[in-house]
Amino acid sequence: MITLQAQWKCIKNAEDLNLEHSLLSGQAFRWKKEGNAFFGWIRNEPVALRQEGGSLFFMAQEPDAARGAVAEYLDLGTSLELVLQEIDRDPPIHLAVQKLRGLRILRQDPWETLAGFLLSSNNNIPRVQKMVESLCERFGEAAEWEGGTVHRFPSAKALASLGEKDMAACRLGYRAAPLLESARRVARGVFDWEELRQMDYAEAKKILLDLPGVGEKVADCILLFSLDKLEAFPVDVWIKRVVEDFYFRGKRLTPKRVRRFAQEHFGRYAGVAQQYLFHYARLFRSSNPEKPS
């Protein structure tokens, strides 16, 4: 019996990229570090990525199709240099950029991003990852990988056909209901993601805010991580503290004011600054329960 052995393929022109900071900074919930490589999903296809000696390698079932998908996912077409140059406007962000150089905003699937961040409300990242994996195991289509079986992220239609009882085992808590309702609306087809991508930030955001379980913060995450709206500035408890401490001497601000300040201060790439400040704050905090050592 002949078994197709997937091999590592190289992608040239993968400049200004730090895989670990990009994949493990809380933007996406399905990437796992395995030795010196990362296993995850792009366009709902299993992929392994590895960076070595300045070169980027990928492994996939269909390498020819995956090559372009990987480059698109990591946004390798854009010059990070120009983006960082524009947000590098003060000492705090300068330090974060210096430490995390190569962190890129991933261009993810909108539906998966919506579901993932809907589950992230009042929750912590490790548990969101477990919830997502639980959803995939139970309701996601099976795929082959390295002689074993892995599961894709379930489609909106797949979740829309379920009831809250069905996903009780996923332990989603009070997030089950809004996820199901959002899944039904997406499955209904009213959402044209490419149309949202063409809209401007405010217009697209207004539409997302209509979904149950989607408030300002989650909407901004969807816009930033899957709809190319790099001015979106998601304000969670972490970035709120960072902005208050670094830019307002610890004075308390409302999330709305934090967002407004950041978007005016950093400009059209405010969302990139947000991700650098967010990850920097979490990576270099004194106690770090989510990333031991």
Added chain:
DNA sequence: CACCAGGACGGCG
């Protein structure tokens, strides 16, 4: 036991 986690939501002033 309290408190926290990449919040959302409804009620109220």
Added chain:
DNA sequence: CGCCGTCATGGT
């Protein structure tokens, strides 16, 4: 607008 209590769950 801002503030407040509540929501389900698992970890410290």
